[in-house]
Amino acid sequence: MNYYYITGTSRGIGKSIAMQLLKDEFNKVIGISRTCTIEHENYKHITLDLSDVDKVADFKFGHHINGNKIVLINNAGSVGTVVPVGNLKSDVIIKTYNVNLVSPSVLINKFVDVYLTVKAEKIILNISSGAGKRAVDGWSVYCATKAGLDMYSLVTHVEQQKNTVYNPVKIVGIAPGIVDTQMQEELRKVSKSDFSQIEDFIEYKTKKLLISPDKVAKKIVKLLEEPSLIKETISALKDYKL
Numbered sequence: 001m002n003y004y005y006i007t008g009t010s011r012g013i014g015k016s017i018a019m020q021l022l023k024d025e026f027n028k029v030i031g032i033s034r035t036c037t038i039e040h041e042n043y044k045h046i047t048l049d050l051s052d053v054d055k056v057a058d059f060k061f062g063h064h065i066n067g068n069k070i071v072l073i074n075n076a077g078s079v080g081t082v083v084p085v086g087n088l089k090s091d092v093i094i095k096t097y098n099v100n101l102v103s104p105s106v107l108i109n110k111f112v113d114v115y116l117t118v119k120a121e122k123i124i125l126n127i128s129s130g131a132g133k134r135a136v137d138g139w140s141v142y143c144a145t146k147a148g149l150d151m152y153s154l155v156t157h158v159e160q161q162k163n164t165v166y167n168p169v170k171i172v173g174i175a176p177g178i179v180d181t182q183m184q185e186e187l188r189k190v191s192k193s194d195f196s197q198i199e200d201f202i203e204y205k206t207k208k209l210l211i212s213p214d215k216v217a218k219k220i221v222k223l224l225e226e227p228s229l230i231k232e233t234i235s236a237l238k239d240y241k242l
C-alpha cells in the first residue's frame with residue numbers, strides 16, 4: 001500500500017490531490033484539516049487546525065509496516081490579511097506563520113524522524129509559490145513564509161543527500177501556478193490601496209487564465225508516481241511537460 005498524508009484536504013488543490021489518489025485502490029489517504037469533506041473507504045480524516053502549533057506538536061504519524069511508499073504533502077496555506085506592513089494585526093501574522101511555515105516544518109521534522117529508517121520510498125512534497133521568490137506588496141507574510149519553507153526544504157535535501165546509512169527522504173517544493181482556488185477569490189476582493197496588482201488577478205479570472213485544481217492535482221500525482229522526473233528540489237509545475 002501507498003500512504004499519503006495531505007494537509008488542507010477540505011477544498012482546493014488538497015482535496016483534488018486526495019480525490020485523484022483515491023482512484024487507485026492501493027493508495028490510502030490521510031487528510032489533515034479542520035473539516036472533512038471526503039468520504040471514501042481508503043480515506044481517513046484527522047481534524048487538526050494548523051494554526052494551533054501545540055496540537056500540531058502532538059501529532060503522530062502512523063507506522064505503516066506494509067508501506068511501499070509514504071508521502072507527506074504540505075498543501076495547506078493562507079495568504080493572511082493583504083495589507084501593507086504597519087497595518088497588519090499581530091495575531092494574524094502569528095497565525096499565518098503557523099499555518100504556512102511553523103506547522104509544515106514541524107510535520108517535516110516528525111516525518112523524517114519516524115520514517116528515516118523505514119525501507120519504503122519516502123517523499124515530502126511542499127506546495128511552493130512564486131511569491132517566495134519575489135516581493136508582492138500586501139503579501140509580506142505570505143512571501144516570507146513561502147521563502148522560508150523553500151529554504152527549509154533545501155536544507156533538508158542537503159542533509160538527506162549526506163545520509164549514507166538509510167534510504168533518504170526525497171523532499172521537493174513545487175509551485176503550482178495561478179490556480180482557481182478560494183485564495184484567488186479572496187484576492188480579487190482586496191482594496192487596490194492595499195494590493196496594487198489586484199487588476200491583474202481580476203484579469204486572470206475574466207480571461208480564464210486560472211488553472212483548475214483538478215489539472216494541478218493530476219500533474220502532481222503523476223510526479224509522485226514517477227519522482228525521478230523531479231530534477232530540482234524547488235521547481236514550478238509549468239516546468240514539467242506531463
